[in-house]
Each structure stands twice: as C-alpha cells, then as structure tokens.
Amino acid sequence: MILHPRWHRHSLHCVLPPYLLRSIAQNGSSAQRAAALRTSAVDNTFRSLRFVSNPLGQRSPGRVIAGMMAESQCYRSIYDVEGQETFPGKLVRSEGQGATGDAAVDEAYDGLGATYDLLWEVYGRNSIDDSGLRLNAHVHYGRNYDNAFWDGQRMVFGDGDGELFNRFTIAIDVIGHELSHGMTEDEGPLVYFRQAGALNESMSDVFGSLVKQRALNQTADKADWLIGAGLLASSIQGQALRSMKSPGTAYDDPVLGKDPQPGHMRDFVRTWEDNGGVHINSGIPNRAFFLVATQLGGYAWEKAGHIWYEALRDTRLRPDCGFARFARITLMAASRLYGEGGAEDTAVRDAWNQVGVPVTREKVAVAFTPPQGVQASKPSTRRPQA
Amino acid sequence: MRIELKREGGLAFIPGLNRPHVFKLGDLPPAQADAIARSVQAASFFERPARVGTASKGAADQTRYVLTIEDEGRRNTVQLLEPVEDPSLRALLDLLKQVERTAVRAAPQSR
Ligand SMILES: [Zn+2]
Ligand SMILES: [Zn+2]
Numbered sequence: 001m002i003l004h005p006r007w008h009r010h011s012l013h014c015v016l017p018p019y020l021l022r023s024i025a026q027n028g029s030s031a032q033r034a035a036a037l038r039t040s041a042v043d044n045t046f047r048s049l050r051f052v053s054n055p056l057g058q059r060s061p062g063r064v065i066a067g068m069m070a071e072s073q074c075y076r077s078i079y080d081v082e083g084q085e086t087f088p089g090k091l092v093r094s095e096g097q098g099a100t101g102d103a104a105v106d107e108a109y110d111g112l113g114a115t116y117d118l119l120w121e122v123y124g125r126n127s128i129d130d131s132g133l134r135l136n137a138h139v140h141y142g143r144n145y146d147n148a149f150w151d152g153q154r155m156v157f158g159d160g161d162g163e164l165f166n167r168f169t170i171a172i173d174v175i176g177h178e179l180s181h182g183m184t185e186d187e188g189p190l191v192y193f194r195q196a197g198a199l200n201e202s203m204s205d206v207f208g209s210l211v212k213q214r215a216l217n218q219t220a221d222k223a224d225w226l227i228g229a230g231l232l233a234s235s236i237q238g239q240a241l242r243s244m245k246s247p248g249t250a251y252d253d254p255v256l257g258k259d260p261q262p263g264h265m266r267d268f269v270r271t272w273e274d275n276g277g278v279h280i281n282s283g284i285p286n287r288a289f290f291l292v293a294t295q296l297g298g299y300a301w302e303k304a305g306h307i308w309y310e311a312l313r314d315t316r317l318r319p320d321c322g323f324a325r326f327a328r329i330t331l332m333a334a335s336r337l338y339g340e341g342g343a344e345d346t347a348v349r350d351a352w353n354q355v356g357v358p359v360t361r362e363k364v365a366v367a368f369t370p371p372q373g374v375q376a377s378k379p380s381t382r383r384p385q386a
Numbered sequence: 387m388r389i390e391l392k393r394e395g396g397l398a399f400i401p402g403l404n405r406p407h408v409f410k411l412g413d414l415p416p417a418q419a420d421a422i423a424r425s426v427q428a429a430s431f432f433e434r435p436a437r438v439g440t441a442s443k444g445a446a447d448q449t450r451y452v453l454t455i456e457d458e459g460r461r462n463t464v465q466l467l468e469p470v471e472d473p474s475l476r477a478l479l480d481l482l483k484q485v486e487r488t489a490v491r492a493a494p495q496s497r
Contacts, residue, residue: 141469147468149449150446163491164490181444192446228397241398279398
C-alpha cells in the first residue's frame, strides 16, 4: 500500500498499464498468482494490487508489488424504498441472489454489476473507491419521482411519473453515471460548480456511456452516445437526456423545452442555474471524448477510456480544474500511455481543438510510460554540448 | 396566499422543468387550496430557515426546490434540498409538486 502526496491509496494502476494488471489478474499463471499472493502477506487487506511508489508519486513501471488479490469483490445491495423518501428501505436483493422480477431492482443490480465490471476488468479498479466499496442502490424512491441522484454514498432512483419520464433504472448509462460520481469524488475531487462541475458531470457521462457500450459490446462507431435513452416517456419528443455526439439535440419538446447543451466553447453557457451550468456545459468535454473515441476507433473504453481514466487520476487534476487544464492533462495522459506524437496524442489534441479548447504542447511535460511493462528508456546520458 | 416554486438541479438541466411556477391559492380547486393552506401551517413555513438540508460531500444530481410563500404581509423563501427529511415540509412539497406537475403540462414552452 502506498500513500500518495494526497494521502490517497493507489492501486497497481498507478504504475502499470491497466491491461497488464488485468492480464495478471485474469490470465496470470498459477505460479505468478501464487508468487503475487505470497507477497500479499504484507498487506492482509487482500483487496487489490498495491504498489510502492516513490515519494513524489511519479509513476513508472517496474516498482515492487506489495500485495495482490486477483479476485473481484463486487458486492451489491438493492433496497426497495417503497415510495417513501427515507433510507434505507427494504433489502430486496443482495450479491449472488437471483432476479426478483421487479424491473427496477433487477436493472439496478445488473447496472451496478456492469459498472463494477468495467472498472475492475478494464481499469483494474476495485469498485468506485478502489478499495472494494460495497455498492448500494435504492429504488422506487418517492412517488412519481423524476430523478436519480448520488447522495455522496448511495444511488437513488425514482420511478418517474410515466408522463415525462420512465423509471430511472431503465438506462444502464444513468446507473454508471451515478456510480461514477463516487469515483470522481474519490479520485478528484472536482467541485460541483462551473467548469470543474461540468467536468465532473462529463466524467460521469463518459464512464456511464462506456458501461453501456461495453454491456452491448459496441465499438465507438456503433454506439448511440446518448445518455438516458429510453428514459423519456413515449409522448415526449426526444430520444434521451443528452447526446455526447451532438450536444443540444437530445430532445426538443413542447413541455421539456429544447436540450440546452453546447458542443463548442463559442456556445458556452454562463449561468447561475444548475450549479453554474454543470449539466449544460458538460456537452463540450463530452463531445471531446466522443471525438477522441471515434477517431481512434474500436472499443471506446480501451484507448479513449484509458486516457480519460488516467487523467482523472492525475495529481495535477485540481478540484477547481477548468476545461483548458483538463485538456492538457488528457493530452499528457495520451502521451504517457501511448507515446508522444502517436495517433492517440494527435486524436486528443484534435478533439479539443474541434470543441474550441485549444491545447498546445507548451507546458506539456511528458514522462512517457511505455505500455506492457517495457522499461522506460532512460534519459539521455549525453551531456549538453558546450 | 401567493406561492412560487422553482426546481433546480437534477440529473439533467431541462429548461421546461426549471422555470419558476407562481400561483395563488385562490386560483386552485378549493380542496387542493385548503390542503396546501393547512400544510403551510403544519410545516411552520414562515419560521423556517433559508436552507433546509445540506449536500453531502461529493453528492451530485440532487434536486433542490426554492419555495417562496407570501401571505398576509408575511414572506419567506426556503431552499429545500432533496431528500427532505422533515415530514411536514416534505408533505407540503409533495402537494406543491402536484400543482407544479399540472402547470408544467398546461403551459408548454414557447419555441
Ligand atoms: Zn496515483
Ligand atoms: Zn451527474
């Protein structure tokens, strides 16, 4: 276990590319697992791969494994609030129990599972806090309740009123969205206000959408990039709450009004409402992520998702981070993971440029971490010419 | 009694749901108006502080309601963060949300 400068425990992912972690966890030979598990004696929490890091928290491959645990620890509890607004409600499904036949309960259970699996299997993250936090969802909250939220420790889902909204568990990306707020709080945090808040919201849309795309086994070009598809009642003119691909086009309806999201900085909305427009201006970083993922092709959770995840974990991500700084951090992450001047790095820079957030090489100091545990090339030993 | 209710926040910012709704009790069906008047009393609305409920660290997508009521020279504005734990305030908010729901559907957005 390590203590970061921010006094935050970090797992193996800090120093090794996640697909390597995944490979050890899932495909390691029994000898490798045994060796790794032996070393875990020093960390009898047995929770996840822990690494010793240098005091500066710099990430480089080849550090010492302090402990390892190769099994996932998904533990879900679904509570039925039965139309009340008080917690916890009645426990109706725990980890390992079969379907109940109540759609909201079973969708919540499956959605939590799909989110846990994305984090663990792709990013090597053991639940939203990377320490195996149990996942609790509370469904059937309130009467005709038109919302889903994260209260800081649990997910809460209303049934919708049936006239404007259907039940909020219907969209798996909304479940991933709420859980991802817990991850952002643990890694960031990003204050829930103005640009940092819009980044917080966008992070939840990004990982929520990745949960859905992976559950459907969709490549970036096949995904709909909608948030909350199926959530709007049939009488509403619209397809979802938001579109990451074309912000501002998700709905246009006599009752709900028109989707207010911008997809470019020139349309950035300055407002005091919605915590300074956190659910409005998130359209801009959302579209940047969509552009990176489609430019790179394949599964969005692989390269684009890794770049965003790496950025979320970057210690330079400050709580008041704005779009420009975040864009630079994603560019640094792309260079660190996949090499400077590569397709990934170019895709990230192009995407931010397309949404009006120019990001230059200036101030982008990159320590390249080659993938697959290859030793980083040492800095040149040549002395400066006199 | 004049009541203004405005919803803020939630999983999405939806213009049609974030407009303030103003109504007078006299314009509502008598049974509904009576229920609201009693509920305002029961909740001691005019003695309530400006904010009820605090967001936990890291909370997101919660809805808050800004509720202003004027009656016989008295006026108070209270921000209610959901979930509202106080039963009498929650009962009042439930009644007002029903009025809001009707109003939202009756007054489509101008486009
Ligand atoms: Zn770290
Ligand atoms: Zn959110």
